[in-house]
Structure formats: structure tokens, C-alpha cells
Amino acid sequence: MGAKHFTTQVAIIGGGPAGLLLSHILQKHGIESIVLERQTKDYVLARIRAGFLEHGTVQMLRDYDLGERMDREGLPKNGGAIACQGKPGVYIDTVKWTGKQMMAYGQTAITEDLYAARERDGGHVINEAGQVALHDLKSDRPRVTFSKDGENYEIACSFIAGCDGFHGVSRQSIPSDVLKVFERAYPFGWLGIMAEVPPLKELVYAYHEDGFALASQRNPMLSRYYVQCDINDAIEDWTDDRFWEALLRRMPDDIAGKITTGPSIEKSIAPLRSFVAEPMQYGALFLAGDAAHIVPPTGAKGLNLAFSDVHYLSRGLIEHLKHNRSHHLERYSADALRRVWSAENFSWRMTKMLHAFPNEDPFTRRIQANTYDLLLQHPPMQQALAYEYVGLPF
Numbered sequence: 001m002g003a004k005h006f007t008t009q010v011a012i013i014g015g016g017p018a019g020l021l022l023s024h025i026l027q028k029h030g031i032e033s034i035v036l037e038r039q040t041k042d043y044v045l046a047r048i049r050a051g052f053l054e055h056g057t058v059q060m061l062r063d064y065d066l067g068e069r070m071d072r073e074g075l076p077k078n079g080g081a082i083a084c085q086g087k088p089g090v091y092i093d094t095v096k097w098t099g100k101q102m103m104a105y106g107q108t109a110i111t112e113d114l115y116a117a118r119e120r121d122g123g124h125v126i127n128e129a130g131q132v133a134l135h136d137l138k139s140d141r142p143r144v145t146f147s148k149d150g151e152n153y154e155i156a157c158s159f160i161a162g163c164d165g166f167h168g169v170s171r172q173s174i175p176s177d178v179l180k181v182f183e184r185a186y187p188f189g190w191l192g193i194m195a196e197v198p199p200l201k202e203l204v205y206a207y208h209e210d211g212f213a214l215a216s217q218r219n220p221m222l223s224r225y226y227v228q229c230d231i232n233d234a235i236e237d238w239t240d241d242r243f244w245e246a247l248l249r250r251m252p253d254d255i256a257g258k259i260t261t262g263p264s265i266e267k268s269i270a271p272l273r274s275f276v277a278e279p280m281q282y283g284a285l286f287l288a289g290d291a292a293h294i295v296p297p298t299g300a301k302g303l304n305l306a307f308s309d310v311h312y313l314s315r316g317l318i319e320h321l322k323h324n325r326s327h328h329l330e331r332y333s334a335d336a337l338r339r340v341w342s343a344e345n346f347s348w349r350m351t352k353m354l355h356a357f358p359n360e361d362p363f364t365r366r367i368q369a370n371t372y373d374l375l376l377q378h379p380p381m382q383q384a385l386a387y388e389y390v391g392l393p394f
């Protein structure tokens, strides 16, 4: 039996934050899309990721009528604190240096809001789409095939947006002699826990010779904490007691004294990686979000960067499909990559400054310590960091 056919303007692979936001923005401009997501909606919504939004991300969500719950439940922040064992702390004050606030609001909540908006607006999202494959990318009539509930389908479209994350099929559909990959792995992971206890008032990033620690938050009764762990650790190695003991030891005493501990309701280990694939376009296929790049989580750029890609991509697609001009679409990869590399740079520097690197040579350790001292002693360094932390302008 032949495949059933759909036609749309933009086929979007992946129903994570990038794919859902793109579909939402395109619909606001009268452009049709179909989102193909491999997993169930419940599965997508159960994923726990970072939750600290740049000023531009907050503004973008508001501009597209997605900010209502964020403005009610999110926690506006004037920046974040950095601590370093045995030294005074420094507050990266984004309001003081840039006039802009940030927002603590979880990616899980954003994804819920995006799904709700898609359902409310009659957006076409197909969950549990299997065997997604991309075809004829170099033609002006690209196609996507997939299966669902034992039936085969084909979508004819003008463009394909590859928003299917690091392990998706889109990037893999670009010939390997075209794609250039830049990569760095780090010799440690982050162990994260969620606990139903009141968080600290501020985010705190802490360097300690035992390893990095981070205090974050989701809402007034939900705390998110992380400690650097060994790359080979298993989750069973980390009881709640061991986690809290490590966290409190790595935080300065005055901060540790304010942390409320309690049973974890979620615990997981994530590896740290820097990764960029260039270019972010191949014929009719445009990559966005984790499909094209990964940053280590220090500084929480991942989601913000995915939305930055969606900003540039939606601009190009709208200009092309509504106004028949391809200026911005042709420049998509170059425009998006400039911001991607800035976020890669920031995340790499933050990671290098704040983590304990196993077997670090003494020279590099001195340079690391000096990087913090420069930040502590020189307000222009704080200003520069605040400028990157709050998010570069689009």
C-alpha cells in the first residue's frame, strides 16, 4: 500500500522547544508547518533541562504571546553570584551593567507552554512519528517520510527545519563531506537533583578544589542543585546524603548555611560537551538548536541558543515565504553561527574557570585562579561577563 500524503510549507523535525517555537512563530505569520516528534508528549514534558533565560529569550516569549505563565511563575533575577573557595564572591549584576534582567523559569515549563499554545491554536504536531527520513534536500521539492501506527506517510514541503536535537536524523542527513564538526569533551559530568525545598534567593556558581557546584531554582518551593562528578560515576554512587555533603562543602560557609536540604525527587548525571556542526544549512534543510550545537551547561546557554536560531530561521522563512525575498534565509547559517560561537566561547570559559580539572598542570591551575581574580578585582571584567550572561543582542 502506498504512503498517505500531506503537503505543508515547512516540515519541522523534532517537537522540543526549538521545533515547537518555530511552528508557533510561523503560524503567527500565516505559514503552515507540521511538527514530527519521535516521542510522546508526556515523554517530552518529563525531560528536565536547564532553566535560566536570557533577557532576549524572555522578550521573545512575551512578543509571541507565550509569556503569560512565565511572568506569573518565573523568578526574575538581576544576575548570578560566583563563589571561589577561600576568596570573596562576586555578583554578576546584569541590571547594573546592562539594565536587563534574566528569568529563572524551567525548560519543562516552557515546553508545556509551547505544547499548550500549539493545541490551542490548532497547530499540527504529530507525536510518535517513527522512521523519519529526509529526501531530495537539494531540490526545490524536498520530502519527509515517516511511519505512525503501522502506516507510512509522506510530507511534501518547501523547507525542512531540523530541530531534532543532538541525536536526531536531520544533521545525519547532511553528507559528511559537507559538514564540518568542531568538538570538545570535558573529563567530568554534572550530577543534578531536584528537591521540594525553598531555594536560595540567588543562583550561585561555585569553584572548589573538589569540583564545581551550582545552586539554582525552579519556583519558591523547588530547588535545583548540581555538583561536578566523575564522568564514570553511576547515579547509585550518589545517595542524597553524599550529594548534600558535597554541595555544602563546595559552597562558601555563609551560603552553605542558608541552603535547605531535603529528599531529592529527581537525580541524574549529564556529560559536558561543546559541539558545533557547520554549516547549519544544506539545500532545503535548516538545522536549529541542539541538532546543530551543544554547549556545556555552565551559564545555561543551550535553550537560549536554540531560541536564537529560531529567531534567525523564522525571520528568513517568513521573508521568503511571505515576501519572496531570500536575503535572510541565505544568510541564516552565517548569522546563527556568529551567535552560536559566542555562546560556545562563553560556556567554555565559564566551564574552564569554575571546574576542577583532573590532573591539571600547576601552570594551568594558576591561570584558572588568576581568571577569577581578574573578575573579582576589575569591574570592567564583570561588566563584560554580565553582557554575555544576559545574552548578546540578536
Ligand code: APR
Binding pocket: 013, 014, 015, 016, 017, 018, 019, 036, 037, 038, 039, 044, 049, 050, 107, 129, 132, 163, 164, 165, 166, 167, 168, 169, 288, 289, 290, 291, 301, 302, 303, 304, 306
Ligand atoms: N524524529 C523525530 N523527532 C526526533 C528525532 C527523530 N529522528 N530525533 C529526535 N527527535 C526529537 C526528540 O525526541 C526531542 O523531543 O527532537 C526533539 C529535540 O528536542 P531537544 O533535544 O530538546 O532540542 P531543542 O529543541 O534544540 O532544544 C534546545 O536547549 O537546554 C538546552 O539541550 C537543551 O533540549 C534543550 C535545548
Ligand code: PHB
Binding pocket: 049, 050, 051, 052, 203, 216, 217, 224, 297, 298, 299, 300
Ligand atoms: C539550571 O537551573 O538548571 C541552571 C541554571 C543556570 C545555569 C545552568 C543550569 O548556568
